[in-house]
Amino acid sequence: MSSATHQIDQNAWLRDPDVQRMLRVRDDDEAAFGELVEAYQNRLIGIFTHVLHDSAAAEDLAQEAFLRVYRARHRYQPTAKFATWLFRIANNLATNRLRSLSRRKEVSMKAADSGQQSLPTPEQLAAEKSALMPTRQLDKQEMREVVRQSLDTLNDRQRMALLLNKFEHMSYADIAASMDLSVQAVKSLLTRARENLRLQLEPYLTGSSDQERANK
Amino acid sequence: MASDKEKEELVAYLDGELPDEAASRVEKSLVDDAAVRSDVEQLTKTFDLLDLLPASKASDGFAEKTLTAIRTKESVPDTNTAEKTSPAEKSQSNASRRVFAWGIRAVAFFGLLFVATAGFNGAFKQNSEPMDELLTELPVIQRLDEYQEIGDVEFLKSLNESGLFDERDKAPQD
Known part of the structure; x- marks a missing residue:
């Protein structure tokens, strides 16, 4: 990339009002930092809650994220x-956090017993799934739970990419930068995530369409 | 069923991430192929179902709590105080703080020196008192056996009165 193009790109970031706020934070403007916290608190907590299913843990993690931003201000x-x-x-x-939770879960499962009983067999999983089959029209709360469970069937990276895509409206390039991946890797990740989601939710589509029509 | 590459193109098309040429290709297949149209419809509808997920919000006072926690951890000065302090005042305040710190260090050093000196003198004095006493009494100690044979002072007085010591004093002159 030529230096002129690089200069243009850098100026493009400088037009982002939040980059401007962060530059003020770099100069120890605490009020600007407060503005960034106000602007991003719900967005961060939203993503963390979808990932952790625990609003208190999500707030703790959001606070940690803001602390890291503050600590890195002079190097920004x-x-x-x-x-x-x-x-x-x-x-x-x-x-x-997910890695640490998964390690803790592994330890507690080993400590509980041989561990074989606590892991569901494919038959049990099939039975659990059939319990969620749309034999009747689900209400909004039940449908929300089905969607949440479907999201949980995605692996951590698929879920994060999908959440950034859906709720942060991020471009593939921005998701790639946020997740330290190539744009092509994000493209593949999102395709698998959307395909998995479709497989999980397809049986409910007719019901939800009917419900949407009824609501209208 | 679409291939992995075709699925990627469909999803990227829905996300507006396909270049014009590839987007035109997908649009043509949407017109020509009912299966592709069905795929796109299902992908869109399942993606839209994510809107049912509840939107999380920060608890009341989260921002203030976060700023307080960061202030505590990083010892950040309060914004109001920081705004009222000019750079010159800040520099002066830093200089005063440095002088005060050096003052504290100097007082601590001399205090420590005084305590060490006093402690040494005290210990030396305590140890030297019995030694002085022994040195003063040394002549007595050296002839203690003879004094003990004499018995008491009254006996020595009576010998002196008898003139025994006078004769011994004169003897060398003879």
């Missing part, structure tokens, strides 16, 4: 949109 260089940088920090935190 605007090389991307502020949201991309923030969600990169968020993604690292969520990944570490």
Whole structure:
């Protein structure tokens, strides 16, 4: 990339008002930092809640993310949109937390017994799934639970990419920067995520369409 | 069933991430192929179902709690105080703080020196008192056996009165 193009790109980031706020934070403007916290608190907590299913843990993690932003303020260089940088920090935190939760779960499962009984067999999984089959029209609350469970069937990276795509309306390039992946990897990740989601939710589509029509 | 590559193109098309040429290709297949249209419809509807997920919100006072926690962890000065302090005042305040810190260090050093000196003197004095006493009494100690044979002072007085010591004093002159 030529230096002129690089200069244009950097100026593009500088037009992001949150990059401007972060530059003020870099100069120890605490009020600007407060504005960033206000602007991003719900968005961060929303993503963390979908990942962790625990609103208190989501708030703790969001606070940790803001603390990291503050600690890194003097080294901050605007090389991307502020949201991309923030969600990169968020993604690292969520990944570490999920890894630690999974290790803890492994230990507690080993401690509980031989571990074989607590893992559901494919037959049990099939039975659980059949319990959710749309033999009747589900109400909104039940449908919400089905969607939540479907999201949980995705692996951590698919889920994070999908959440950033859906709720943060991020481009593939921004998701790639936030998750430290190539754009092609994000494309594949999102395709698998959408395909898995479709397989999980397809049986409910007719019901939800009827319900939507009824609501209208 | 579409291939993996075709699925990727469909999803990227729905996300508006396909270049014009590839997008035109997908649009043509949408017109020509009912299966592709069905795939796109299902992908769109299942994606839209994610809107049912509840939107999480920060609890009341989250921002304030976060700022307080960061202030505590990072010892950040309060915004109001920081705004009222000019750079010159800040520099002066830093200089005063440095002088005060050095003052505290100097007081601590001399205090420590005084305590060490006093402690040494005290210990030396305590140890030297019995030694002085022994040195003063040394002549007595050296002839203690003889004094003990004499018995008491009254006996020595009576010998002196008898003139015994006078004769011994004169003897060398003879």
